[in-house]
Amino acid sequence: MLTKRIIPCLDVKDGRTVKGVNFEGLRDAGDPVSLGALYAKQGADELVFLDISATNEGRGTFAELVKEIAAECTIPFTVGGGINSVQDVDRLLKAGADKVSINSSAVKNPNLITELAKEFGSQCIVLAIDAQLVNDSWVVYTHGGKKSTDKELFSWALEGQQRGAGEILFTSMNHDGTKNGFAVEALRALGQKVTLPIIASGGAGTMNHFVDVFKEGGADAALAASVFHFGEISLPHLKSYLRDHNIAIRN
Amino acid sequence: MKIAIIKYNAGNTQSVAFALDRIGVSYAITDNPEEIKAADKVIFPGVGEASTAMKYLSDKNLDQLLPQLQQPVLGICLGMQLMCRFSEENETHCLNIFDETVKRFEATQINKVPHTGWNNLKQCKGWIGPEFENTFVYFVHSYYVPINQYTVAQTDYIAPFSAAMEKDNFFAVQFHPEKSADIGEKILKQFLKN
Numbered sequence: 089m090l091t092k093r094i095i096p097c098l099d100v101k102d103g104r105t106v107k108g109v110n111f112e113g114l115r116d117a118g119d120p121v122s123l124g125a126l127y128a129k130q131g132a133d134e135l136v137f138l139d140i141s142a143t144n145e146g147r148g149t150f151a152e153l154v155k156e157i158a159a160e161c162t163i164p165f166t167v168g169g170g171i172n173s174v175q176d177v178d179r180l181l182k183a184g185a186d187k188v189s190i191n192s193s194a195v196k197n198p199n200l201i202t203e204l205a206k207e208f209g210s211q212c213i214v215l216a217i218d219a220q221l222v223n224d225s226w227v228v229y230t231h232g233g234k235k236s237t238d239k240e241l242f243s244w245a246l247e248g249q250q251r252g253a254g255e256i257l258f259t260s261m262n263h264d265g266t267k268n269g270f271a272v273e274a275l276r277a278l279g280q281k282v283t284l285p286i287i288a289s290g291g292a293g294t295m296n297h298f299v300d301v302f303k304e305g306g307a308d309a310a311l312a313a314s315v316f317h318f319g320e321i322s323l324p325h326l327k328s329y330l331r332d333h334n335i336a337i338r339n
Numbered sequence: 340m341k342i343a344i345i346k347y348n349a350g351n352t353q354s355v356a357f358a359l360d361r362i363g364v365s366y367a368i369t370d371n372p373e374e375i376k377a378a379d380k381v382i383f384p385g386v387g388e389a390s391t392a393m394k395y396l397s398d399k400n401l402d403q404l405l406p407q408l409q410q411p412v413l414g415i416c417l418g419m420q421l422m423c424r425f426s427e428e429n430e431t432h433c434l435n436i437f438d439e440t441v442k443r444f445e446a447t448q449i450n451k452v453p454h455t456g457w458n459n460l461k462q463c464k465g466w467i468g469p470e471f472e473n474t475f476v477y478f479v480h481s482y483y484v485p486i487n488q489y490t491v492a493q494t495d496y497i498a499p500f501s502a503a504m505e506k507d508n509f510f511a512v513q514f515h516p517e518k519s520a521d522i523g524e525k526i527l528k529q530f531l532k533n
Contacts, residue, residue, distance in 0.1 A: 089495065090458045090496055091475065159360065162521070162524065163477070163518060163520055164515070184351065184353040186354065206388075208386075210481065211386055211453050211479045212386065254455070255455060280448060283447065284452075285453070286451075308451060308456065
């Protein structure tokens with residue numbers, strides 16, 4: 089039986105993880121390679137590394153880092169942040185990334201999805217969508233949630249699917265950072281619009297939120313950052329909790 | 340032991356290479372027929388699209404060479420599909436090592452396509468021994484090989500399909516052992532023992 093996936097997300101700036109990570113037994117919590125390896129060991133199903141470097145130099149460091157992550161990482165990982173072209177993706181996949189996530193660049197140039205899917209296959213193209221509920225409509229935002237667009241979540245996700253994306257990573261800006269739970273209703277509606285796997289992001293605060301996102305939201309995977317980084321939820325605990333709630337989870 | 344990883348136009352051969360690094364065996368990533376022929380074992384990985392990959396193989400004359408190899412050969416994901424006779428993906432004629440047709444999953448709201456994530460192995464036999472029964476491995480694919488006489492492990496998604504196959508010196512897996520944590524590493528080692 090296909091299991092639901094738990095995906096820790098690591099923000100990386102200039103080659104180092106940001107946000108204070110507090111882990112016992114980890115010599116250097118700022119090192120994305122060791123943190124990724126630790127999560128993999130604890131039962132993470134996949135990892136996402138998001139490059140939030142603002143400079144070209146930082147981006148270069150990230151590409152180098154991907155190689156080191158790939159050498160250590162025994163589970164699939166996605167990289168995102170600042171990916172604009174076929175060449176960017178080629179470099180990251182050659183470095184050993186399994187998938188790439190694209191966001192602002194796809195909104196600006198939707199044909200990028202088509203090109204990437206054709207060149208590398210749908211299985212490695214994750215369309216990341218940040219959206220905010222404004223007057224009953226889920227408006228798509230870009231540039232880390234700073235710029236609103238004329239796109240709407242459901243139609244944009246469907247267009248992404250038709251253009252060859254292999255997964256949708258939906259972050260609800262209304263829920264992100266609140267720790268009050270995922271955007272369950274929007275996720276369920278999204279699942280009725282597209283037939284691609286959906287990764288839910290934004291709002292994880294308790295283990296029960298993960299139960300809801302799978303049972304009520306119908307998500308295929310759930311992504312979270314701070315609850316894992318700050319040790320508020322441990323991966324082994326979460327997985328056994330979900331199993332106890334009859335959710336299919338890898339052992 | 341010399342291992343040849345077949346070089347592809349589109350494919351993350353690098354992940355397989357890193358997995359072999361972790362196991363501690365040496366390899367060459369190559370599309371040179373002589374080097375492939377001389378290897379003790381051959382790994383035929385692959386992600387990407389069937390017709391593009393077959394075109395690359397025939398440009399390099401590897402479509403003739405691969406079915407004739409005598410040493411153990413392991414096909415991974417697209418590699419396994421290309422070892423079949425025909426793929427529905429862009430109506431592609433493949434290597435015909437396994438006389439089977441590769442079909443497309445029909446997506447539904449419940450069963451998303453691509454089949455993405457960790458799923459379990461069932462009815463393990465042959466080179467995938469019974470110790471792997473019900474273990475979880477990582478899949479990502481939109482096409483599948485139905486159950487057939489060469490199936491040595493199966494997985495359920497929409498319908499049961501071939502998770503692993505075996506015929507003489509040819510071995511194949513639909514999942515990604517190089518990305519399947521400890522279980523995947525054990526399965527790679529199992530192949531390397533042959």
